[in-house]
Amino acid sequence: MRTVTINRKRESxxxxxxxxxxxxxxxxxxxxxxxxxxxxxxxxxxLAGVTTPDPPPHYATFEHWxxxxxxxxxxxxxxARSRARRRDPREIMPECKSILVLATPxxxxxxxxxxxxxxxxxxAELFAELGVQEGGQVASYAWGADYHxxxxxxxxxxxxxxxxQAECPVRNRWYTDTGPLLERDLAQRAGIGWIGKNxxxxxxxxxxxxxLSEILLDLELEPDPxxxxxxxxxxxxxxxxxxxxxxxxxxxxDAKRCISYLTIxxxxxxxxxxxxxxxxxxxxxxxxxxxxxWNRFAEEGDPAFGDQNPARDLTEELSISAQEFNRRFKGTxxxxxxxxxxxxxxxxxxxxGGDMHTLPVLQTARNDEEPLVREHAQWAIEKITSRGAxxxxxxxxxxxxxx
Ligand code: SF4
Ligand code: SF4
Numbered sequence: 260m261r262t263v264t265i266n267r268k269r270e271s272x273x274x275x276x277x278x279x280x281x282x283x284x285x286x287x288x289x290x291x292x293x294x295x296x297x298x299x300x301x302x303x304x305x306l307a308g309v310t311t312p313d314p315p316p317h318y319a320t321f322e323h324w325x326x327x328x329x330x331x332x333x334x335x336x337x338x339a340r341s342r343a344r345r346r347d348p349r350e351i352m353p354e355c356k357s358i359l360v361l362a363t364p365x366x367x368x369x370x371x372x373x374x375x376x377x378x379x380x381x382x383a384e385l386f387a388e389l390g391v392q393e394g395g396q397v398a399s400y401a402w403g404a405d406y407h408x409x410x411x412x413x414x415x416x417x418x419x420x421x422x423x424q425a426e427c428p429v430r431n432r433w434y435t436d437t438g439p440l441l442e443r444d445l446a447q448r449a450g451i452g453w454i455g456k457n458x459x460x461x462x463x464x465x466x467x468x469x470x471l472s473e474i475l476l477d478l479e480l481e482p483d484p485x486x487x488x489x490x491x492x493x494x495x496x497x498x499x500x501x502x503x504x505x506x507x508x509x510x511x512x513d514a515k516r517c518i519s520y521l522t523i524x525x526x527x528x529x530x531x532x533x534x535x536x537x538x539x540x541x542x543x544x545x546x547x548x549x550x551x552x553w554n555r556f557a558e559e560g561d562p563a564f565g566d567q568n569p570a571r572d573l574t575e576e577l578s579i580s581a582q583e584f585n586r587r588f589k590g591t592x593x594x595x596x597x598x599x600x601x602x603x604x605x606x607x608x609x610x611x612g613g614d615m616h617t618l619p620v621l622q623t624a625r626n627d628e629e630p631l632v633r634e635h636a637q638w639a640i641e642k643i644t645s646r647g648a649x650x651x652x653x654x655x656x657x658x659x660x661x662x
Pocket of ligand 2: 455456457458490491492494495496497498547550551552553
């Protein structure tokens with residue numbers, strides 16, 4: 260998932276404060292790991308791997324990323340405590356002996372581009388060909404239930420299974436994308452896939468449309484071999500397709516420019532120079548995954564998550580009240596944007612749509628209770644009217660040329 264993934268969300272975890280006992284000598288670490296993986300698959304984790312709690316290999320890259328200020332307003336990433344924990348998972352749980360990394364698939368935004376379409380670098384053309392240009396775009400991981408509400412119960416069940424198999428309580432701590440861990444680094448070291456140039460964790464068969472989770476365990480499990488091959492090769496499709504040019508050469512993203520950050524994490528005004536690059540994305544962005552050839556064969560997502568883009572007629576969205584927003588998006592990731600952020604994104608998408616027919620609702624939005632919405636509505640109105648004036652001027656010039 261492209262959760263800017265710079266951990267766009269609050270920390271979410273659970274800890275069991277139980278004393279570790281030695282597990283049954285009747286079962287080897289390798290056998291136990293295989294049983295855990297079979298159980299994990301049954302719980303919907305299509306990929307599972309084990310790594311050590313040793314410091315992640317790309318921690319220095321993360322520090323450099325912070326030093327460059329690429330994290331924007333996500334100050335929680337740069338605190339001393341957060342850095343210490345990302346640098347060394349044992350800072351989270353000193354008795355940790357193994358980390359179980361899990362991947363759950365979510366629905367790909369269909370259809371996947373054909374090989375010829377993948378070479379498009381013009382997103383407007385690409386989306387027109389895919390027929391996904393109407394309405395607003397929501398990143399596909401957010402189409403349905405919030406994974407923060409779905410995955411914890413599965414991890415709890417997995418931990419229970421591990422304790423049953425080990426025949427002893429096992430101290431543990433789990434995270435669902437949101438913990439102070441460099442989760443893609445750990446996933447690569449656990450053999451799940453490689454970190455692509457688009458910064459997503461990619462598996463050769465499953466692609467990158469999945470959510471990562473981790474369980475820290477006070478239990479020795481045999482580590483899996485790391486995934487060492489880089490299958491990106493000479494491909495640069497994601498870099499070329501990114502509308503804001505925020506994919507960096509060291510396989511990180513300048514979050515300040517990424518649409519996922521701008522439409523979800525950023526709580527204030529979207530910088531002027533980036534607004535027209537957002538297109539019709541109103542919550543997150545899937546472009547750098549949509550164009551990735553490794554997602555061509557991505558299978559259907561876990562049925563617990565949605566498989567339909569919830570974006571509706573954007574002009575209707577503008578009349579949504581706070582109560583209606585909370586009711587409609589309760590239990591989905593979109594709620595995270597809150598009404599003010601969601602409507603800010605909607606008016607930017609309408610401005611980028613350039614449709615004169617949307618001017619009346621934008622003029623109403625200029626009186627919205629939220630100053631943030633009002634300011635962006637004004638920008639959208641000016642964008643549409645100036646584009647309309649340019650078109651009219653072009654028509655006049657063409658008529659003159661014909662005369
Ligand atoms: Fe961010 Fe660019 Fe990927 Fe969109 S295409 S999610 S803007 S990195
Ligand atoms: Fe790698 Fe190409 Fe996919 Fe980007 S689009 S992540 S370069 S394979």
